[in-house]
Amino acid sequence: MYQYNDFDEAFVRARVAQFRGQVERRIDGSLTEDEFKPLRLMNGLYLQLHAYMLRVAVPYGTLNSAQMRQLAYIADRWDKGYGHFTTRQNIQYNWPKLQDVPDMLDALADVGMHAIQTSGNTIRNVTADHFAGAASDEIEDPRPIAELLRQWSTDHPEFQFLPRKFKIAVTGAEQDRAVTRAHDIGLRMVRNAAGEPGFEVIVGGGLGRTPMVGKILRDFLPKADLLPYVEAIVSVYNLLGRRDNKYKARIKITVHENGLEKIQHLVEDRFTAIRAGFSGHDQALLAQIETAFAPPAFVTKSTDGYEAARLANPAFRSWTDTNLAEHKAEGYAIVSISIKKHGSTPGDATSDQMRVMADLAETYGHNELRISHEQNVILPHVHKSDLPAAYQALRAADLAAANIGLASDIIACPGMDYCALATARSIPIAQEIATRFDELKIEHDIGQLKIKISGCINACGHHHVGHIGILGLDRAGVENYQITLGGDGTETTTIGERAGPGFSADEIVPAIERLVTGYMDLRADENETFLQAYRRLGMEPFKAILYPAEDKANAA
Amino acid sequence: MARSFTPKVVTANALLEGDAVWLTEDNRWTRDIREAELITDEAHGDLRLLEAMAQADLIAGAYLADARSGPDGPEPTHFREAFRTRGPSNYFHGKQAE
Ligand code: HEM
Ligand code: SF4
Numbered sequence: 001m002y003q004y005n006d007f008d009e010a011f012v013r014a015r016v017a018q019f020r021g022q023v024e025r026r027i028d029g030s031l032t033e034d035e036f037k038p039l040r041l042m043n044g045l046y047l048q049l050h051a052y053m054l055r056v057a058v059p060y061g062t063l064n065s066a067q068m069r070q071l072a073y074i075a076d077r078w079d080k081g082y083g084h085f086t087t088r089q090n091i092q093y094n095w096p097k098l099q100d101v102p103d104m105l106d107a108l109a110d111v112g113m114h115a116i117q118t119s120g121n122t123i124r125n126v127t128a129d130h131f132a133g134a135a136s137d138e139i140e141d142p143r144p145i146a147e148l149l150r151q152w153s154t155d156h157p158e159f160q161f162l163p164r165k166f167k168i169a170v171t172g173a174e175q176d177r178a179v180t181r182a183h184d185i186g187l188r189m190v191r192n193a194a195g196e197p198g199f200e201v202i203v204g205g206g207l208g209r210t211p212m213v214g215k216i217l218r219d220f221l222p223k224a225d226l227l228p229y230v231e232a233i234v235s236v237y238n239l240l241g242r243r244d245n246k247y248k249a250r251i252k253i254t255v256h257e258n259g260l261e262k263i264q265h266l267v268e269d270r271f272t273a274i275r276a277g278f279s280g281h282d283q284a285l286l287a288q289i290e291t292a293f294a295p296p297a298f299v300t301k302s303t304d305g306y307e308a309a310r311l312a313n314p315a316f317r318s319w320t321d322t323n324l325a326e327h328k329a330e331g332y333a334i335v336s337i338s339i340k341k342h343g344s345t346p347g348d349a350t351s352d353q354m355r356v357m358a359d360l361a362e363t364y365g366h367n368e369l370r371i372s373h374e375q376n377v378i379l380p381h382v383h384k385s386d387l388p389a390a391y392q393a394l395r396a397a398d399l400a401a402a403n404i405g406l407a408s409d410i411i412a413c414p415g416m417d418y419c420a421l422a423t424a425r426s427i428p429i430a431q432e433i434a435t436r437f438d439e440l441k442i443e444h445d446i447g448q449l450k451i452k453i454s455g456c457i458n459a460c461g462h463h464h465v466g467h468i469g470i471l472g473l474d475r476a477g478v479e480n481y482q483i484t485l486g487g488d489g490t491e492t493t494t495i496g497e498r499a500g501p502g503f504s505a506d507e508i509v510p511a512i513e514r515l516v517t518g519y520m521d522l523r524a525d526e527n528e529t530f531l532q533a534y535r536r537l538g539m540e541p542f543k544a545i546l547y548p549a550e551d552k553a554n555a556a
Numbered sequence: 557m558a559r560s561f562t563p564k565v566v567t568a569n570a571l572l573e574g575d576a577v578w579l580t581e582d583n584r585w586t587r588d589i590r591e592a593e594l595i596t597d598e599a600h601g602d603l604r605l606l607e608a609m610a611q612a613d614l615i616a617g618a619y620l621a622d623a624r625s626g627p628d629g630p631e632p633t634h635f636r637e638a639f640r641t642r643g644p645s646n647y648f649h650g651k652q653a654e
Contacts, residue, residue: 027571029613047616049636050643050650051574080649095649098572345646416636417644425639427646477634 001064001368002147002292004112012109015116019043020102027099044115045101048420054093054101055118056108060128060146061089061371065358068369070111072354078104083354085339085347087411087462088167089127089371090118094418116154121162123153123234129171129178130372133295134334134380136326139189139197142172144290145226148282152227159234163241164249166234179373181205181214181493182465184251185233190220198222203233203263204255207459211495212252215260217267225275227282232271236263296366298329301385309388316391319402333387335379336372337394338401338409342438346412346430347375356397364390375411376404406443407451407516408434411462415455415472422455424472424479429453432509446516448529465489467531468512469496481508485542486534497539499546511546518545564601565592565623565630566608567640568615575650576640577615579608585615587651589641590629
């Protein structure tokens with residue numbers, strides 16, 4: 001894992017010291033809120049409905065055990081003993097007090113973490129495939145590139161006042177687990193005809209009020225050209241992006257209004273102009289970073305105990321069926337720890353749970369943890385022979401839900417339980433849906449299903465790319481939930497289609513139940529997923545299930 | 557005819573804790589909306605908001621929120637403002653726990 005060097009350490013400490021002074025001046029009244037707000041946002045501090053919220057970056061979703069323990073310590077010492085992991089691989093604390101935030105930032109700096117550029121119109125935390133460095137379908141670990149981008153973008157003088165926020169995601173694998181097509185820039189590692197690794201560069205994806213699937217700007221960019229090319233894109237956007245209207249300021253609109261060809265032209269020109277200036281420093285740095293991401297020393301041992309435990313314990317078998325993914329090393333597995341126990345808040349982990357996960361990573365997982373954009377925690381490298389013991393420890397900490405990828409593995413944004421921008425709540429809807437499917441005991445029969453919920457049009461809960469998306473709105477002073485169907489956030493990214501009129505808070509869970517049980521009747525066989533069935537059949541049969549009365553009226 | 561004015565309260569977030577507070581008639585910030593001043597006149601509301609915003613060392617983000625008169629004092633009319641009087645629904649945290 002990358003360790004801060006002296007420069008990083010000094011930079012982060014200096015920022016904390018600056019912010020400490022700013023907080024003091026805000027508290028003694030010498031700074032107004034209008035003056036202070038941009039300063040606090042630069043350091044990840046929001047003001048929400050009931051309290052401040054501190055958003056801490058987990059760069060490319062990677063943590064070591066000491067960092068996870070420190071997150072737990074911060075939760076206990078200055079918050080309410082838990083944290084919320086988000087779709088952007090960040091962690092949010094919902095209850096900090098203003099005067100404590102500088103101490104929290106210092107505690108983060110102690111373990112090489114920060115909250116810089118987790119807000120504002122800057123380049124945000126660079127996200128990556130949460131299986132990076134472990135996935136069997138990977139060309140290369142994308143995290144060295146993500147770390148290079150983090151260093152380059154942090155405090156980059158040209159890019160501190162972009163027209164709007166800017167989000168970059170990277171994957172080195174064939175399967176897109178990083179939602180690259182819904183980011184301002186998505187980088188997918190591919191090979192050219194000569195077999196050399198490089199990137200497919202995707203630009204102008206995004207969700208929010210105008211969801212768009214990213215477009216391919218370059219089919220193949222040699223790895224060595226990455227930094228100047230990305231700089232060229234952001235630089236073109238910085239000048240061309242609209243600053244007159246916040247809703248038209250994201251690069252997706254810039255691409256849409258100017259056309260891909262014009263953007264391509266401008267980016268290539270800019271790239272040609274700045275490329276020479278990079279003169280190899282970035283490549284030397286990258287080579288150095290790459291050594292920090294060398295794979296752990298994998299061991300070879302028997303997996304007989306694992307197979308025996310699977311046969312002996314049905315609960316363990318069920319968990320291994322849903323929560324494991326294929327590892328590139330012989331005998332290893334990637335473990336997804338569900339922090340979506342039925343009825344709990346998606347993405348929340350208590351400090352005790354964080355410590356258990358840190359211990360497990362240390363004992364069985366080469367000291368590594370990941371945060372997934374689906375709001376779960378990953379142990380990327382666990383030998384199969386250690387899985388029975390790891391599972392027992394997870395059970396004891398209430399972390400053994402066997403539901404990864406199933407109906408109750410719901411993404412939900414904080415919604416109106418916390419967020420000041422929300423138009424409705426999302427967490428209780430997620431809790432009720434998960435609880436209901438657990439009661440029905442059908443989620444394993446249903447199979448792969450992605451339900452995603454946002455509490456307003458900003459779409460932080462990725463509802464546009466949920467197989468079933470739920471958007472909470474305020475309709476004449478009452479919470480109302482709109483359903484979209486057929487969304488997909490993988491390499492075949494699709495924006496879901498609106499099914500029809502929204503449902504009240506009381507009607508939404510029965511509507512989802514109707515939809516899902518209805519799908520089980522419609523599917524060709526047990527292997528056809530909800531998304532496949534939707535793609536085969538189209539909206540109509542699902543609409544008929546959601547709005548049965550109207551269906552009859554139309555037929556009459 | 558003048559547009560009818562919906563009664564309002566002045567509300568904000570406390571500077572240090574960040575939680576919801578409401579302005580009382582005697583210029584205190586209370587954590588109980590029922591103690592807030594219910595404003596029924598638009599011009600008076602604008603004035604009170606300006607006075608509230610001047611208290612930058614105590615609060616942040618003051619605004620006027622719709623309210624109505626209830627048996628024990630002002631009550632929120634919109635669900636967002638009702639949540640601010642209680643706290644989140646997923647945990648027993650915030651005002652409901654105080
Ligand atoms: C204080 C809480 C939050 C605020 C104020 C906030 C604000 C916003 C806004 C205004 C947008 C729309 C941007 C645009 O379309 O230009 C947005 C998008 C987004 N936010 Fe948040 N957000 C919050 C919490 C979260 C959380 C908790 C997550 C992760 C779970 C998140 C992840 C995202 C994502 C993935 C998008 C959509 C992708 C995109 O187009 O950027 N946000 N957020
Ligand atoms: S989608 Fe809306 S409600 Fe949910 S976190 Fe984002 S801004 Fe808040």
